[in-house]
Amino acid sequence: VEEFLYLHAESRLVENEKELVERIIAQANDLAGEKFARNTPVTSLSGGQSRALMIADTAILSSSPIILIDEIENAGIDREKALKLLVGEEKIVLMATHDPILALMADKRIVINNGGIVDVLGTSEEEKEILKELKLMDERLNMMRNALRYGKQLELRDSISKAI
Incomplete structure (x- = not known):
């Protein structure tokens, strides 16, 4: 390297x-x-x-x-x-x-359909709030993924309580 x-x-x-x-x-x-x-x-x-x-x-x-x-x-x-x-x-x-998290992190999104640009959207304030929620969900999912990677078992009540 x-x-x-x-x-x-x-x-x-x-x-x-x-x-x-x-x-x-x-x-x-x-x-x-x-x-x-x-x-x-x-x-x-x-x-x-x-x-x-x-x-x-x-x-x-x-x-x-x-x-x-x-x-x-x-x-x-x-x-x-x-x-x-x-x-x-x-x-x-x-x-x-x-990935909705990545898309909403952008200032602008270009929407492409059938090989052509159909719209250009700015990220709204409401979408920025949604992004915060998505990041929390993603963080929780990553914690579960890492727990499984290291051989731990997941429990439903732990998953629900930590996700709330």
């Missing part, structure tokens, strides 16, 4: 290679479900780890001001953190998504 990033940084002719490589590795590990070591071969990364690395690399090292992303919700990474990273690095993000 580190060797790949240094090669990419050198090809971009940046001055602060070491600092950028450190930031990219830290951000990629923050996005990925499982952390990886800097000396891990790129070919040994899982799908989620490699996508996290590519997003962090694009956000921090790429000079492209516009980033196109297709269904980041299927990438196996923390999708909200990925978007915040890209936007925080002043990237314009155009994203295809079916």
Whole structure:
């Protein structure tokens, strides 16, 4: 990973290679479900780890001001953190998504049907309130997913009481 990033940084002719490589590795590990070591071969990364690395690399090292992303919700990474990273690095993000949380995080949504633009919508104040509720539900779902991942059993009453 580190060797790949240094090669990419050198090809971009940046001055602060070491600092950028450190930031990219830290951000990629923050996005990925499982952390990886800097000396891990790129070919040994899982799908989620490699996508996290590519997003962090694009956000921090790429000079492209516009980033196109297709269904980041299927990438196996923390999708909200990925978007915040890209936007925080002043990237314009155009994203295809079916995820209501991601769609409502945007200032504007382009509605496409049969290959054509049929509408452009701004996110309303009511939708921003709905987004807050969706994020709470998503957080709860992630907690349950992690509990299952670590071999814990779910209980209905715990799930209901924590969701309320």
